[in-house]
Amino acid sequence: MINTWTRIYRRNKRRRGRLSWESLRLDPWMILLLLIIxxxxLVVLYSASGEAKRLVEAQAIRFIAAFFIMFAIAQIPPQMMLRWAPVFYGAVTLMLIAVDVMGYHAMGAQRWLEIPGLFRFQPSELMKLAMPMMLSAYLARRSLPMNWKDLGVCILLMIIPVGLIADQPDLGTSFLVAATASFVILLAGLSWRIIAFCAVVVAAALPLLWLNMHGYQKQRVLTFINPESDPLGAGWNIIQSKTAIGSGGIYGKGWMEGTQSQLEFLPERHTDFIVAVLGEEFGLIGMLVLLFFYLLIVGRGLYVANKAQDTFGRLLGGSLILTFFVYVFVNIGMVSGLLPVVGVPLPLVSYGGTSSVTLLAGFGILMSIHTHRKLLPR
Known part of the structure; x- marks a missing residue:
């Protein structure tokens, strides 16, 4: 009798715990993994920034603000996102046009809109969310796998903002926005004929893309092929980055004991190249631990997307978490010399507020898909 009541008490306790998380529309496992990353x-940033407490504090404040945004988005039902996706997409596209006309110019690029007396922001970051939402909403109302007409509409919806972002110029963000769209299209299902046709078109477009690239973008590609051709100029970043990672060995030199980073040989060490600092100070073991937690996040995100109860949730959730994987893959690939440098930050580790807010907003969408699924008809 006592054992029976004990089992009932434990079962009700577990249910109350689940209900509390569900009532907040949050996924405790995803929250835990994000907090660990x-x-x-923040620990690596403190070392990479030369013990600059103000940068660490600013990053922590941005994380807190991003968590509130994630929580707010998690409360929005996926069906409401489905209805408002075209409006969101249209508004962000208009912002990108406004950037082209009257955007704030800095560091050789025109990527920001400025609210006088308040702040500046990059509308291209919002397109990382608006693009998959728009394509997922469009395809959710179509029969899948898609036909040629639907594919053409999706490509048109993708090309317009990607072209506007590339013109700013911002090759890294335009690539990520194109990746979010491509993942939605692939997850929707394509015949092998369509895949083969798209592969031929992309291959044929590469020479045209090269001709329209800016001079510094071409230099990045050439430096990727042979960084030693200009070791004190364009090849400096990648050479120092690979030196830092290699010198860390298996166990690393210890926290704040790296030579390439602490002696300032490594440029952009607190932003795009922060993983080189991690590799030098914590070695192969530290890199593998980081990758392990990233893979856990990706796995959890794919699980959430797979359990979604409608096409919109599956396409949107799958594209968002796969884009997160692309962030990790491209950043580590470019820092280790496996990919050209395109200016993609390491998610939730590199210093910067805009990308962190966008990433956590995406996780808020995933949590909304996960926690609202029981409210949908089975």
């Missing part, structure tokens, strides 16, 4: 990121 962000906590470790």
């Amino acid at each position: 962000m906590g470790g990121g």
Whole structure:
């Protein structure tokens, strides 16, 4: 009798715990993994920034603000996102046009809109969310796998903002926006004929893309092929980055004991190249631990997307978490010399507020898909 009541008490306790998280529309496992990544990121940032407490504090404040945004987005039902996706997409596209006409110019690029007396922001970051939402909403109302007409509409919806972002110029963000759209299209299902046709078109477009690239973008590609051709100029970043990672060995030199980073040989060490600092100070073991937690996040995100109860949730959730994987893959690939440098930050580790807010907003969408699924008809 006592054992029976004990089992009932434990079962009800577990249910109350689940209900509390569901009532907040949050996924406790995803929250835990994100906090681990962000906590470790702040530790590495402190060393990479030369013990600059103000940068660490600013990053922590941005994380807190991003968490509130994630929580707010998690409360929005996926069906409401489905209805408002075209409006969101249209508004962000208009912002990108406004950037082209009257955007704030800095560091050789025109990527920001300025609210006088308040702040500046990059509308291209919002397109990382608006693009998959728009394509997922469009395809959710179509029969899948898609036909040629639907594919053409999706490509048109993708090309317009990607072209506007590339013209700013911002090759890294335009690539990520194109990746979010491509993942939605692939997850929707394509015949092998369509895949083969798209592959031929992309291959044929590469020479045209090269001709329209800016001079510094071409230099990045050439430096990727042979960084030693200009070791004190364009090849400096990648050479120092690979030196830092290699010198860390298996166990690393110890926190704040790296030579390439602490002696300022490594440029952009607190932003795009922060993983080189991690590799030098914590070695192969530290890199593998970071990758392990990233893979856990990706796995959890794919699980959430797979359990979604409608096409919109599956396409949107799958594209968002796969884009997160692209962030990790491209950043580590470019820092280790496996990919050209395109200016993609390491998620939730590199210093910067805009990308962190966008990423956590995406996780808010994933949590909304996960926690609202029981409210949908089975």
